[in-house]
Amino acid sequence: MHTVAVLALDQVIPFDLAAPIDTFGWARLPDGRPAYRTRVCSVAAGDEVNAGAFTLRAPHGLEALAEADTIVLPGRSDPSLPLPPGVARALRAAAANGTRIASVCVGAFVLAATGLLDGLRATTHWRAAAELAARHPAVTVDPNVLYVDNGQFLTSAGAAAALDMCLHMVRRDLGSAVAADAARLSVMPLEREGGQAQFIVHPQPPAPAGTTMEPLLAWLEENAERALTLEDIAARAGTSTRTLNRRFREQTGTTPLQWLHLARVRRAQYLLETTTHPVERIATQAGFGSPTAFRERFKRVVGTSPQAYRRAFQGERAA
Template sequence: MHTVAVLALDGVIPFDLSTPLEVFARSRLPDGRAAYRVRVCAPAAEIDAGAFRLRAPWGMDVLAEADTIILPGCADPTVPVPPEALDALRAAAARGTRIASICAGAFVFAATGLLDGMRATTHWLGAPALAALHPEVEVDPDVLYVDNGQFLTSAGAAAGLDLCLHMIRRDHGSAVAADAARLSVMPLEREGGQAQFIVHEQPPSPDGATLEPLLRWMEENAGRELTVGEIAAHAGMSTRTLNRRFREQTATTPVLWLHRARIRQAQYLLETTAHAVDRIAAQVGFGSPTAFRDRFKRQVGTSPHAYRRAFQGSPEPQRI
């Protein structure tokens, strides 16, 4: 079973600590078995967690057995990381262990040197400090999480949920991840990034409009050949206003958001049906199978056929 070790250091933020515990521990495979074994470890017998003291059941040796290590944030991210923790993380990385940070946990991660030369994120408030302390790291303050393969980082608070669900999807496919998302009362994937949450010194939109109803409509109609003009007309706004609202609220464009929604639907169909890839391409709204394959490869990182081999269980053949 996949073991997830959550490293608690002095000053650990309880929200960051509890997020991976709840999300991974509650995840279940299609046959009902637990998807992960979760362990909380610490370099000391007792850890200061602010409002309470924490006695971790496991010591640092559990990091040597982990398949994934999670680094929660600490209240003061500038406090030096215990040398034994840095050594253990570097050794785990050398063995190929996946390591991910939540919120200010990126400061702990960056202190190992493992993120040097890589793109990473953290809470937008801490991004300038992270960039100043670790100039070798390419800090991106405008995304919910960054996946570099073996090393992953997430933004603040709820973005840790996004990252955990993303890792579950990578490990076990979208069906298992979707079930975990429902238990967390979370969407499986939020569009955009931190940019939509950062407080800018500008007056708010006078009508306070939200795109949520429009996004639901677009997802429900993703199989149709939707144009930006048709989307704008449905929303009752000009194409210029539509593009601006999308940039403000999702940090992307209507067309790119629609492509991502179609690919998510295609992933689900690849996992749960025996439909031919060309049929799925048409079903989710791609007029050309070639365009579908190209978009799928760019977004998912593999071909539809390879994705199906990796993530499909054993679906019953469906009659057409």
């Protein structure tokens, strides 16, 4: 039987802890036997771990990591916390023995702190991706995916993405049939379409309050559905295209057309979430001109197709 050790450090995020326990717990061999033995451990056996709404007592200490085939590292509510004594050493020793190690959400900070992710691609929750990259520059952080599998080391995005990652590991270990069964019991698809990019909020680059760009940005927002060119925008601003580009970069960090494209994507997201309009109509309403251009730009920014986005995010108002 495959042994999974879930390492709960203080301030553990409850769902990060529950996701791997539940997913591996649902997995059954063809004869009905449990496929995994899951152990919750902490620095020492019997340690009380703060999980926010409750406190848990870990039955096992770090010694359980040496006996595990897979170690899962849930996130902590404050990912900047230093690792408790002995944790990095125990994880590196397990890695040296070939143990698979996976992180959930900001648990990537724990794994990165050991140095085991250096030189590798990794992910974490999109809101923490920039901080992970800044703290661990030797790690290539990809905020757009649900999980990254480097073979021995895996990282997942938000806590729900841990379900995707754990099902992926079940499929690697035991095949698609067992993984599909676990997915059904978890009431989720074996594979979700699109990556983490579809959940990222893309704020418009703002202009500092009181700057000359504020009225122009408001006009662009109101007229995003029009087939505006750089020359149109420059004429509205009463300047040359070269001067417009320079001022725009100085005040917003991007170009006028890039800003306009993002405004159109945000409008399209709103329409996909709140209306039943066909994609062709939304392409026109959002200012993309053609459905093909809309689909290509939308997928480039959001990471999934307009129809897949609508299925994932359409709410009661649209229904």
